Amino acid sequence: MALLDIRNLSVTFDTASGPFRAVDGVDASVDGREILSIVGESGSGKSVSMLALMGLLPDTATVTADRMQFDGRDLLELSARQKRSVIGRDIAMIFQEPMSSLNPCFTVGFQIGEMLRKHTDLDRAARRRRSIELMEQVGIPSPEKRLSAYPHQLSGGMSQRVMIAMATSCRPKLLIADEPTTALDVTIQAQILDVLRDLCADTDMALVLITHDMGVVAQMADRVQVQYAGQKVEEQPVAALFDDPHHPYTAALLSALPERASGKGHLPSIKGVVPGQFDRPPGCLFEPRCAFAVEACRRGAVRQGPELGLALCNRPLVDGVPLDERAEA
């Protein structure tokens, strides 16, 4: 059984100009020790769906789902108090901006220790030992000194390491990393990804890695889920996805990678932007930007089977050619 199993998750925000559906019927599942990557542009609802799982959305958000099962329990049925004993201990999360994610008023040691105090029975001395051990694990030099450091004394990379140490302090079964390297330098990015991968291997932790960087996906993920405008449009194991993307959006994302672009000249790009609150197309949400769209796409899109990556598309691609064109040929 999957560690995490989310069915038909939707999130709607109440805005001054009416309701806005940021996540629209998304399924997601993660097995134990698996690294699932959720990929998409800004506004594709990838962060929001995971924040909804954690219960971290503001009051203006309405979350609905058929099922939100984690480790055999349905999170939807837990009381707020029961859920708080799962959040942080079994599912932890790190964020995009490490510098502003740590509280400027408290020391690093306090902030890591607080997590241990909430979820474990360790006494003060044991919490201190465990904090030092955690900081060593994520590669923070002279951890004992750093315990009394304040966040403003740390660099972005160090802050993210502290966040990782804190998030993994109670040995969670699942870590959600929301664009953990986006705000960091390229060299630091690689180090942070190494830390995450090592932690997954050493502690049997599953990881949901939210990113818009296909390079990161290729390095890290076992399985990839592509989201567009709040919908899941494709899901495949990482090698298969890079080898043969079935949804035109995935294909376009991959062909925009510098290392894949053939020949000289400009990198290919996807024309247009992700639809917002007021310009949602009536049919397939990607139809206005899709190179393969036909009349039927304006009315809706069909969910394909697992052999075609569950692509939400009327004309799924196989080897870069729409399925119906191949059949004719």
Next chain:
Amino acid sequence: MLRFILHKIGLLIPTFIGVSIIAFAFIRLLPGDPITLLAGERGVSAERYAELQSAFGFDQPLVIQYIHYLGDILQGDFGTSFVTKRPVLDEFLTLFPATLELSICAILLATLIGIPAGVMAAVKRGSFFDQSIMGVALIGYSMPIFWWGLLLIILFSGVLQWTPVSGRISLLFYFPQVTGFMLIDSLLSGQPGAFRSAVSHLILPTIVLATIPLAVIARQTRSAMLEVLSEDYVRTARSKGLAPRRVIGLHALRNALIPVVTTIGLQVGVLLAGAILTETIFSWPGIGKWMVDSVFKRDYAVVQGGLLLIAGMIMLVNLAVDLIYGLINPRIRR
């Protein structure tokens, strides 16, 4: 931290000199002089006037007078009142505890109600509770203090007869001043009912004096909290599975308090400077009333000495605020 403290104290010296110049100059800018006012309607002969002028040193150039004055202050001599012939420092020390007692009670009341009210309003933003709290705060802030004081006196002292109208304690009680704080002295005296009497005298002036700081603190707390509640680290705190009470009361409030402490400090300064209106309404024998009387009598020594002492108090409060600020905000410790 020691360097930080010394640095802050060092900054006080130029401020102190500036205040002494202003205090010295301003009272002399007013028309009329103490000798003429002391002489009253009888007047004074030109020879006697010149004699007194030189006796008080008023015939010398202002710069020389100022240097003498500064020299005296550095030796701890704040001068002697022309009217009462008592040293200014003695008068100040006699009256200041009354102002201090009232100010402390008022700021405590304002803080203990203002901060929780502001936090609740921010957490329940846009709710009926939020809007009522902020509406009441706006009324409190805008209300003329003397009128508000009189309304309270009419209701509680007049109609309900719950509290006395004025003074610090009932005339039935007499006991020696030990600390100058009526609440403490009345307890020390051991006289039954004395403490009760002191409290009942203190309640209305405290409420009146606390009204504006309470409104300011509540509004400032609310806006600081609103800003902090949308910060990433508050989301982090919630992602740890902490109870809302801890997320709001510790992680958010600690950051929101930074601007609020500054506000409280400024309000304390305002209160110590003599709650002139409140002291006048309730005949509270504090320094606010003392300064106003001295200005009318052109009592140079009292006005300039008193101003300097009040300014010194405010500077001490500001120093304390800076130090507290450094304690709660690690980023400004150097």
